[in-house]
Amino acid sequence: MAEAAIPRSRALAREERRRRLGPFGVLTHLALLVWTVLVVVPIAWTFLASVKSEDEIFGDAWSLPAALRLDNWARAWDQAHIGQYMINSVVVVAFGVFGTMLFGSMAAYVLARYRFVGNRAIYLLFVSGLAFPVYLALTPLFFVVQNMGTLPVVGPFIGLNTHAGLVLVYIAYSLPFTVFFLAAFFRTLPGAVAEAAFVDGASHTRVFFQIMLPMARPGIVSVTIFNVLGQWNQYQLPLVLLNSDRSKWVLTQGIADISTAAGYDADWSALFAALSMAILPMLVVYTIFQSQIQKGLTAGALK
Secondary structure, rough: OOOHHHHHHHHHHHHHHHHHHHHHHHHHHHHHHHHHHHHHHHHHHHHHHHOOOOHHHOOOOOOOOOOOOOOHHHHHHHOHHHHHHHHHHHHHHHHHHHHHHHHHHHHHHHHHOOOOOHHHHHHHHHHHHHHOOOOHHHHHHHHHHHOOOOOOOOHHHHHOOOOOHHHHHHHHHHHHHHHHHHHHHHHHOHHHHHHOOOOHHHHHHHHHHHHHHHHHHHHHHHHHHHHHHHHOOOOOOHHHHHOHHHHOOOOOHHHHHHHHHOHOOHHHHHHHHHHHHHHHHHHHHHHHHHHHHHHHHHHHHHH
């Protein structure tokens, strides 16, 4: 009797969910399903092609390989220098994201919690950067970084074909979104804790780093992941600023070089192996911090 009631309760629960969703909810779920297929299928095919021969890649697209050709990964890592390019990407993105989060969080905190002349104008100046396409700035940006290379002492380290110069551009490019996101998040934090710390004699710097920043952890983690993804996948900026010294190329440049160096005779198996290497770290990062991203995106609405 109890066993027969279980399927009926499940059916009633499904019917209740369907009635609660309504037509709009059903369409939303269908759109999410289509979007999932559009994202998952190309990624799955890329990983599958990375262990195939070229004949198998251009044959039946979804056929399983006769044997796992892990030499594709080894060839991409060694002969195409993907290993070196990945190390360069890790270094550039690590420093770029660190600088972005350090300066972006401090600017967002000040703009969100302090009132002074020009506060709104500075905030709008940051936000306006979101509407400025990077393509429009590539030519003047090239000359700006080139001129930075002529500065005394530090010039050789921050000019063209330097990782430090690319890091500075990454920071500037990522600040508008970071400030916009974190400023809205800092406004939701309670001010009583900071006021109590000031009464106890804490400085503004100590209040920010030891009190307010830990309270903003969900938002910090969320925007950090977005910046990691954006800087890891960046192609136009490295292409312009690291245009001659191949030893300093980042991963996206190395992958593009595999497909363009030999024209139609490109090593497609190694190309898909390199793409898989580029995708895998981001999948791991997103999987680990998925719950933190969701908390950060919803925390502002729940406070």
